[in-house]
Amino acid sequence: MTNTIKLAEFSSVVFFVGAGMSAESGVPTYRGAGGIWTQYRYQDFACQRAFDADPQGVLDFHEVRREAVLTCKPHAGHYALAKLQAAHPRLHVITQNIDGMLQRAGVHVDAELHGSLWRMRCAKHGIREDAATGQFSTRRCPDCDAWLRPDITWFEDAVNEDVFTKAGELIATAELFISVGTSAAVYPAANFIPLARRAGARMIEINPERTEASTLFERCYALPASEALTTLFV
Ligand code: NAD
Numbered sequence: 001m002t003n004t005i006k007l008a009e010f011s012s013v014v015f016f017v018g019a020g021m022s023a024e025s026g027v028p029t030y031r032g033a034g035g036i037w038t039q040y041r042y043q044d045f046a047c048q049r050a051f052d053a054d055p056q057g058v059l060d061f062h063e064v065r066r067e068a069v070l071t072c073k074p075h076a077g078h079y080a081l082a083k084l085q086a087a088h089p090r091l092h093v094i095t096q097n098i099d100g101m102l103q104r105a106g107v108h109v110d111a112e113l114h115g116s117l118w119r120m121r122c123a124k125h126g127i128r129e130d131a132a133t134g135q136f137s138t139r140r141c142p143d144c145d146a147w148l149r150p151d152i153t154w155f156e157d158a159v160n161e162d163v164f165t166k167a168g169e170l171i172a173t174a175e176l177f178i179s180v181g182t183s184a185a186v187y188p189a190a191n192f193i194p195l196a197r198r199a200g201a202r203m204i205e206i207n208p209e210r211t212e213a214s215t216l217f218e219r220c221y222a223l224p225a226s227e228a229l230t231t232l233f234v
Contacts, residue, residue, distance in 0.1 A: 004234045007088050010176040010202070015081060016192060017095040017102065020181020020207060021225045026072040027099050030186070036065075042155045049156070055147040059139055062150050066117055069099045077180075077229035078105030084233055092170045096182060096189050098152045111167040113189050115160065119151035127151060159188060167192060177201040181225050184213035206232075 007013050019029040028036050044050055045061040082105050085091045094111045095102060100118045102109050120129035122141035128148055129136045141148055153159055171177065177196035184190045193213045197203055205217040206228040214220050221228050 005176075005204070005232055007084060007091065007176070007233055010174075012090040012170075012174050013088060013092065013176045013178070014171055014174040014196065014201070015091070015093045016171075016177060016179045016182065016196075017093060017097060018180065018182025018184075019097060020183075021077065021095075022072070022097055022099055022101050023181065024075045024077070024224055024226050025101055027069060027101065029181075030183070047155045047157070048149075051147070051149050051154075055139075055149075058149075059147075062117060069101070069117065072099075072101070074101050074105035075226045077224075077226035078102060078107065080229040080233075082106035084229075092174070094167045094170065094192070096186065110170060111163050113153075113159065113163060113167060115150070115152035115163075117150060117152060120148035121151045122146055122148055164188070168195065171196050171201075172199045174199065174201045176204070178204045178206065179213070179217070180206045180228070182207070182211070184211045 019027070023029050030037065040061075045058055051058045078101060081093070081102070085093065085107060092110045093102060093107055094113065095109055096113050098112065098114050098117045100116055118131050119127055120136060121127045122144065123146060125141055125143045128141050128143075129138065139148055140146065171192050172195065174196060179193060182190075184193055190213065193216055197216050203217040203219075205211065205214060205220040206223060206225060207220070208222055208224055210220070221232065
């Protein structure tokens with residue numbers, strides 16, 4: 001029987017969430033069997049070059065991804081995290097996920113490192129559509145008529161510096177850092193794990209598998225996210 005971890009004993013807590021968090025909801029992870037990039041070539045659907053060559057085709061692909069995500073529902077772990085966050089004044093959530101599943105369960109996400117499937121942006125005018133989990137009204141910028149692209153970090157894109165800076169600040173002051181469902185193989189996001197350790201946070205990993213960063217954690221719980229989040233923390 002594992003002793004529960006009392007989050008109130010830590011003045012600042014960061015949950016660092018990856019695709020494994022959504023796996024039990026039915027959203028495919030990036031790696032492994034069923035992973036989306038084993039079925040599609042990212043060069044055709046998920047980079048600026050593809051969008052420039054065929055904006056409608058790339059937007060259609062993302063519409064299909066949104067529809068797939070909407071058939072999935074948050075699981076008990078998502079709701080448990082929302083409850084833990086509501087009870088702690090400084091429980092921050094930083095995610096690599098783009099699916100909006102945490103928000104659908106009522107989690108406040110402080111930083112979406114790789115953006116969101118649910119926002120569209122104009123290269124010149126910034127975010128122009130934020131559908132939360134609904135339909136977009138237009139594929140064109142209302143100000144300049146340019147094609148809007150999903151506000152996500154595609155392959156070959158630079159990351160959003162503002163979002164990474166905010167995440168870095170939260171992690172640098174965290175007393176407890178809990179990684180959930182990330183392979184720690186996608187950079188630069190994976191750099192946040194050694195950053196948390198250098199900053200002196202207590203380090204906990206939740207993942208059924210060992211990861212490239214497991215040696216940086218004091219405790220690794222080989223549990224699925226739903227079980228870990230509903231049993232390990234109070
Ligand atoms: P990843 O796919 O590289 O790794 C997923 C990790 O989750 C693996 O280590 C796996 O062992 C673990 N896992 C699987 N089932 C789990 C469960 N039930 N509970 C806990 N852990 C579980 O994911 P990543 O590290 O987040 O990197 C993927 C990148 O691709 C991210 O940058 C992200 O932007 C993007 N992506 C996002 C989504 C999404 O939004 N849901 C899905 C796929 C990819």
